[in-house]
Amino acid sequence: MQGIVQGMPVAVMLSGLTAGLVMWAVARWPMWRRRRSGTKRRSGRGATNFFLFRDGVLIDHDTGPSGRPDDPLTGVTEWPDLRRWLDPRFPGLPTELPPISAGRITTYPSQDRNDPAVVTIAAIRQGHRITLIDPALPSPADWHDALTRLAAKRLLRKAAETAPIAICTLDRDGNIAWRNAVFQEFSDADEARLLHAASHPDEAGADTVTLTDPGTGQSRHINLTLTGAGNQRILYAADVTDLVNTDAMRSSFIQTLTKTFADLATGLAVFDRGQRLALFNPALVDLTGLPIEFLSARPGLLDFFDRLRDRQVLPEPKNYASWRAQINEMIETAAGGHYAEAWSLTCGLTYRVTGRPHPDGAIAFLFEDITDEISLTRRTRSQLEIRQAVLDRLDDAIAVLGSDGTLILCNQPFRDRFAVVDDTFKEITLEELVQKGRKLYPNDALWAELLAGSGHTSLSGHAGDAATGQVELELAPLTGGFAMLSVSPMRIPELPPA
Numbered sequence: 001m002q003g004i005v006q007g008m009p010v011a012v013m014l015s016g017l018t019a020g021l022v023m024w025a026v027a028r029w030p031m032w033r034r035r036r037s038g039t040k041r042r043s044g045r046g047a048t049n050f051f052l053f054r055d056g057v058l059i060d061h062d063t064g065p066s067g068r069p070d071d072p073l074t075g076v077t078e079w080p081d082l083r084r085w086l087d088p089r090f091p092g093l094p095t096e097l098p099p100i101s102a103g104r105i106t107t108y109p110s111q112d113r114n115d116p117a118v119v120t121i122a123a124i125r126q127g128h129r130i131t132l133i134d135p136a137l138p139s140p141a142d143w144h145d146a147l148t149r150l151a152a153k154r155l156l157r158k159a160a161e162t163a164p165i166a167i168c169t170l171d172r173d174g175n176i177a178w179r180n181a182v183f184q185e186f187s188d189a190d191e192a193r194l195l196h197a198a199s200h201p202d203e204a205g206a207d208t209v210t211l212t213d214p215g216t217g218q219s220r221h222i223n224l225t226l227t228g229a230g231n232q233r234i235l236y237a238a239d240v241t242d243l244v245n246t247d248a249m250r251s252s253f254i255q256t257l258t259k260t261f262a263d264l265a266t267g268l269a270v271f272d273r274g275q276r277l278a279l280f281n282p283a284l285v286d287l288t289g290l291p292i293e294f295l296s297a298r299p300g301l302l303d304f305f306d307r308l309r310d311r312q313v314l315p316e317p318k319n320y321a322s323w324r325a326q327i328n329e330m331i332e333t334a335a336g337g338h339y340a341e342a343w344s345l346t347c348g349l350t351y352r353v354t355g356r357p358h359p360d361g362a363i364a365f366l367f368e369d370i371t372d373e374i375s376l377t378r379r380t381r382s383q384l385e386i387r388q389a390v391l392d393r394l395d396d397a398i399a400v401l402g403s404d405g406t407l408i409l410c411n412q413p414f415r416d417r418f419a420v421v422d423d424t425f426k427e428i429t430l431e432e433l434v435q436k437g438r439k440l441y442p443n444d445a446l447w448a449e450l451l452a453g454s455g456h457t458s459l460s461g462h463a464g465d466a467a468t469g470q471v472e473l474e475l476a477p478l479t480g481g482f483a484m485l486s487v488s489p490m491r492i493p494e495l496p497p498a
Contacts, residue, residue, distance in 0.1 A: 047134045053079055054127035056097060082130065084177055090119050091172060091231040097121065097128050111231070166222075166237035174199055183237065186211075198226045198235050208240065254279075266368045273361030275301040275331075287351065287367050288313050301331060301363070313351075315343050330355065334363050342370065350374045396488040403481030405430030405455040417487065430455045433485075437463070441471050441487070450475060455483050462490065 052060040056079045063073055076082050083093050092108045098121065105122040117134040160167050166183035168176050174195065186194065190211045197209045211220045221244040225236040258279070261268050267284035271277055276298045285292060289311050290304075299307070305327050308314050333339040334355020343351040354366040391398060391411035397418070400409035407428040410420060418436050420428065434451045438444065443463035450459060453475075460474040470490035477483050 049132045051082060051130040051132075052124075052127060053097065053130065058082065059127070084171060086119060086132070087171055088232060089115070089117070093119065094121075095173075098123070100124075100126075100128070165239070168235050168237075170195075170198075170233045170235060172231045177232065186237075194222065194224065194235070194237055198224050208244070266366050268364065268366060269304065270358075270364045271301050271304075271362060275363070277301075277304060278362070284367060287369060302327065312346055313343075314345075316346060331363070334365065342374070396486050398487075399433075399485045400478070401430065401455045401483045401485060407433065408482075414487070437473075437487075440464075441468055441473070443473075446473060455485070456481070464490070 050060075050062050051058060058073075058077055058079075058081075061073065073082075073085070076085055079097050080095075083095070086093060089110050089112075090108050091111050098104075098106065100123045105120050108119045108121070110117045116136050117132070120131045120133065122129045122131070161180045163180055163182065166180065166186065168179040168183045171177045176191075176195070183191075193211065194209060207224050209222045209224060211222060212218070213220070219241070220239060221241045223238045223240045225238070227234050227236075258281075261279075261281035261283075264281060264283055267287040268279070268281045269277060269284055270279040277295060277300075278298065280295050284290070285295065288308060290307055294307065305314065330339055330341075334357065339353075339355035341353055343353055345351065348371070349369060350371045352366075352368040352370045354368075356364045356366070358364065388411070392413075394411060395413065397414035397416075398411050399407055399414045399418075402408045407420070410418075414420065417440065418433065430451065434447045437450075438447050441463035442465055443461065446459070446461040446463050449457075449461075450473075453459065455475065456477055458475060458477060460472070462470055463473050464470040472486075472488045472490060474486050474488070475483055476486075
């Protein structure tokens with residue numbers, strides 16, 4: 001009895017140890033089983049994952065604990081979700097799970113012939129089992145490359161999620177598989193309209209869709225770009241409202257300018273940076289006689305001047321080579337903003353041609369008929385020359401003073417007496433005339449009176465002495481603030497006969 005009592009503590013300890021080992025083994029059994037099962041899969045069939053569905057709902061899978069940040073099955077709860085996840089690699093998967101038929105297994109290979117992975121769908125009791133099998137396990141280098149590609153993919157996804165334009169991906173059925181933050185800002189109605197326009201470009205009629213906010217009534221213009229990426233597509237929706245509004249304002253401005261130019265008598269020809277005719281007005285047709293069909297075809301700059309030469313709307317050159325050099329020089333000068341010439345044509349007309357550069361490299365040429373202006377100028381010059389010739393034939397020295405008292409016109413006798421040079425007589429002031437007059441024809445009181453009246457007060461009198469001779473001095477105001485100063489020889493009245 002005493003031996004039994006002494007051995008009881010040891011038995012208790014052994015039994016406790018045995019119970020602990022049993023409990024530890026029970027706790028570790030699922031892990032062993034899982035490891036053995038995984039080892040068997042990897043050694044026999046390659047890497048596999050199972051997904052169990054009941055009534056189309058995912059009830060279990062063996063991809064690992066859910067809830068971790070990189071869980072690949074985040075958001076996968078039903079068969080369409082898993083199908084969308086597998087679709088980029090296995091596009092042949094059915095839209096709906098097949099009817100339950102015991103023992104039936106359907107295999108769907110990868111779309112890549114070099115990819116040995118397959119997906120199988122097996123009907124089991126009260127559900128389906130989907131198996132993802134990949135018999136080709138990567139080597140460490142391949143695994144590293146896969147992780148590197150995954151990191152790059154995550155970076156690209158982050159870039160797409162934070163892009164300033166709306167982006168979404170569409171599956172083969174046209175449903176949105178993924179959208180970035182900007183695309184999520186569209187309402188359901190706007191999103192449906194964008195998808196419809198992207199899927200039916202013929203009905204949309206253009207790549208730009210106009211969306212109207214029902215609350216504010218403001219319109220947004222969205223430019224759509226749809227690109228393919230395997231069995232998926234990528235839709236870019238860029239907001240081009242500012243661009244459309246700017247283009248509309250530019251078109252309206254051009255229309256306004258066109259209407260304004262249509263009423264101008266000056267011919268206008270604007271050439272773009274490529275030196276092709278971009279704009280012309282009706283006056284250009286009238287002045288040059290060029291056909292509208294030719295101008296509407298947007299001819300080049302040299303072709304335009306070639307046609308002007310053919311119609312003799314250019315000054316006749318001595319030879320074609322010199323004319324071509326002249327035209328090139330004219331274009332270069334106009335591009336610098338310094339071209340302005342008068343063209344005297346063989347038909348008797350005179351055109352003023354001006355070249356103006358534009359900031360964007362364009363050049364504008366203005367054609368103005370100045371024949372009447374040139375004729376008037378010539379006629380006026382001729383009349384002035386005749387009047388000057390008449391004045392020069394007079395014996396009296398005559399000068400015309402301006403409103404400020406300066407000399408603006410005089411005849412030859414006045415030039416001779418007052419030593420006036422033709423090139424400098426406009427710079428002679430009233431004070432200088434009075435100084436010269438006092439020396440030539442002394443009479444301080446008379447010249448002082450002329451100076452005091454600033455050349456605008458009427459006066460007359462005699463000046464001179466025995467050495468210079470007596471003259472009659474007379475100042476007569478004219479219209480417009482002018483005055484005429486005449487210096488005449490002293491006329492002795494004839495005595496009546498006895």
